């Protein structure tokens with residue numbers, strides 16, 4: 468039974484929207500929770516206090532496969548033949564892979580021109596997705612793909628699709644399983660379109676309501692400074708879920724200002740270079756369920772943390788390392804205390820974005836300048852290796 472080998476469908480009872488035999492799997496979710504003492508030390512925690520949930524081991528190299536397995540299952544139930552997404556690269560790689568393996572649908576992907584790391588673009592092209600480059604960034608691509616898929620009746624697999632979130636709940640189930648159902652004190656996750664954080668909140672609410680866990684971990688969502696909509700709204704403007712009564716006026720004021728200023732997202736962590744997260748409301752709910760906090764980290768902090776993760780033996784892409792950089796910040800602020808158990812989610816594989824890594828370590832001044840110098844990042848020093 469292939470479903471028993473899926474890290475998603477092993478938990479079918481907790482996402483029972485389709486009969487088991489209809490569930491689509493290509494072997495997703497065979498991931499690893501690794502204790503990392505070197506990263507614990509870097510972050511300022513005691514040995515044994517920090518674990519890395521490595522989602523780079525998924526078939527397409529990122530956590531997206533958890534959600535894609537569930538979205539494809541729903542798409543099969545409704546008989547969809549074409550699927551689309553906008554992407555900073557990982558959703559598109561995942562969609563393209565599931566299409567090529569299952570042959571259930573044709574893939575159409577929208578990417579902002581020049582906004583996608585080469586490893587991810589290479590996947591979409593190799594797996595044979597129709598790849599549409601649009602003038603603009605992810606936020607523009609997201610808007611376009613929603614219009615196009617609505618008017619042409621194409622199945623949308625971005626995380627506005629609630630079935631994606633059902634699949635991504637299982638990341639937390641596997642973390643708990645690996646910890647033998649000891650609930651960690653903190654889950655730290657990068658925030659882009661806010662699908663993961665929303666899914667994690669839903670998972671913990673359901674587990675608590677089912678009586679399977681007694682306490683809910685706290686959630687820390689980490690933005691990049693150059694793509695910090697959630698941070699600004701939640702931590703600076705005090706926007707809250709508030710039992711479903713989100714202050715819509717505050718929100719439209721914020722986005723109105725963003726439009727007037729023509730503000731665009733910009734970070735080396737291209738996966739989370741997003742200013743208009745589609746799951747903002749669901750994420751606010753998750754932050755309420757999990758007594759969440761939101762922080763922003765600089766590109767420098769992200770790349771330094773990424774190098775530490777690499778030195779500790781797991782390779783991740785820049786966006787993933789935002790979780791480690793965020794944990795370090797929260798420890799230095801005293802929000803996370805030394806005795807607490809912390810799980811950082813490493814969302815994507817190192818090989819997704821080789822350019823950022825090589826630029827950080829290179830002695831080639833020209834390459835460094837092109838990729839990082841213009842962002843004000845310093846190269847790796849011996850001390851932070």
Ligand code: F0G
Nearest residue numbers: 554555557558659660661662663814815
């Ligand atoms: N980390 C990686 C590696 C990602 O690819 C993404 C999102 C995130 C974190 C943020 O996760 O959206 O659930 O908050 N990538 C999307 C994409 C946007 O198109 O691949 P989120």
